[in-house]
């Protein structure tokens with residue numbers, strides 16, 4: 001049995017002699033490199049926290065003490081040390097989650113994979129322990145240098161510093177990167193800390209040498225000691241943290257397990273809020289990851305274990321956006337790009353390479369990204385804010401009040417919209433079509449294929465009197481689907497006259513157009529008439545839609561978003577407002593948190609395959625026809 005196999009929980013780890021810990025670290029690295037090669041996953045971040053996580057579980061007593069993982073993608077080692085060793089179905093249905101999961105273990109706390117939240121959880125937990133007389137319990141948030149660029153961290157630090165007796169030990173896992181190198185003043189500050197000899201080392205040197213200097217020694221030493229604060233700031237500019245009232249320990253070599261253990265025990269002894277600054281390396285111990293300049297194997301797909309060569313991903317929606325942005329950048333000097341620490345994943349890397357002075361990486365700071373975009377627009381530019389759809393949630397007020405209220409021409413490009421699947425419930429981009437429906441003046445484009453990404457992106461960028469949004473899903477881009485006709489501003493994708501005239505109008509939103517056209521064919525095979533339209537813009541809806549609905553027995557709206565308050569509800573409202581009583585049925589994602597699984601499996605669960613849709617729409621049409629009454633336009 002390997003050392004790792006002998007670890008069923010933190011108690012087994014605590015019983016290990018320190019001499020065995022390097023061997024355990026090696027077992028863990030070998031395990032992770034082998035396992036993630038098969039499934040894909042966050043290899044780089046987890047190779048960076050092997051020693052750090054061993055030290056955490058040897059010093060603290062989880063679950064009595066709470067170890068919190070910010071973002072949570074780096075919790076694989078934590079899972080191994082808390083007895084979860086089956087990674088064969090990592091991030092897959094029925095397998096281990098890629099993030100902490102309370103259903104999996106009492107050692108897991110935060111399941112939300114949105115960055116920069118752990119310190120706020122920690123502040124709340126520490127206050128709860130204090131109020132409940134459990135002040136001996138320690139809260140240990142582990143936060144990356146990237147997550148630290150998120151504003152919530154600073155709101156939390158301001159509060160944590162206020163609790164002088166609350167045992168919060170903030171472990172900064174500083175590998176200098178989000179995906180790419182971390183940006184901004186804070187990053188430079190952390191970098192300065194990384195390269196500066198520790199203050200203690202310098203002070204020891206002064207203590208050992210200056211007093212021995214003949215005649216002036218003692219006086220000089222006293223003088224130096226008298227300017228200790230100044231010296232400290234020069235040698236170790238962590239004043240930023242200490243001025244907040246937080247003790248600072250570090251920088252520590254995060255791959256020296258004993259050094260980390262020592263620092264954590266020292267921090268725990270303080271009895272109040274402390275920052276322990278650990279310097280780590282993403283991908284540490286696996287050269288293909290260490291040498292991956294773009295993202296140090298932040299989240300590779302499956303790869304060859306020996307060479308690190310990843311299996312090709314194929315053309316995804318993001319590629320189309322990326323290529324079109326470079327073309328648009330050539331034509332329009334007012335177009336600039338903004339990313340929140342995800343330059344490559346959101347497809348702005350080529351734009352950045354072509355126009356380096358027109359790209360802004362703001363760190364993991366979506367709220368700032370949006371309001372900064374409002375500023376850029378006020379300054380006469382047209383910013384494109386490219387984020388994953390789910391991450392726009394946290395910037396809703398900025399979209400509403402800073403951009404839309406001021407009628408600013410900002411274009412939001414929302415990648416990974418709809419079901420993303422294997423990154424769990426907090427990663428599904430199933431909220432944007434509901435949230436953005438609320439925003440006065442917002443126009444929302446939903447391309448059905450690659451050609452429409454390019455077309456609609458240009459149409460959004462041509463709008464100068466208010467905000468626009470364009471959203472597309474994760475994965476392989478849909479094959480181009482040409483229209484057979486036009487209906488107002490909408491594309492007609494199929495017309496199947498039925499035995500009893502036109503029965504159902506299918507409103508296909510974005511990528512759901514491909515299954516919707518198949519559904520039209522299936523209905524036609526049963527003699528049910530079907531017209532399939534792609535609205536292209538789902539806000540505002542084209543008024544021609546209500547006339548088209550009036551000519552059908554039922555409207556079926558198919559969308560890859562939560563059903564509440566999204567396109568189906570908007571269509572029903574339009575028909576009601578127009579006095580059209582054709583019933584509306586919405587086929588979308590149930591308004592629930594969805595367990596991790598691949599996208600196609602979850603879409604099938606939601607009944608969003610062409611087979612399920614054909615069956616369900618057929619049944620719905622039959623019910624409508626049987627009632628023979630046009631129910632008031634309602635979405636169910």
Ligand SMILES: Cc1ncc(C[n+]2csc(CCOP(=O)(O)OP(=O)(O)O)c2C)c(N)n1
Pocket residue numbers: 045048071073074113114115143144145146147148173175177178179282298340341342364366391
């Ligand atoms: C609000 C939010 N925006 C973007 C992301 C995407 N994301 C996942 S991990 C990551 C980088 C995190 O960097 P860091 O905190 O330094 O952790 P590391 O990966 O370096 O261990 C980003 C940007 C996210 N999870 N949450």
Ligand SMILES: CC(=O)[C@@H](O)[C@H](O)COP(=O)(O)O
Pocket residue numbers: 071073113299345416420423474
């Ligand atoms: C943890 C995180 O937010 C991302 O790294 C997430 O894993 C996105 O993965 P994809 O880029 O593969 O959608």
Ligand SMILES: [Mg+2]
Pocket residue numbers: 144145146147173174175176177178
């Ligand atoms: Mg980092």
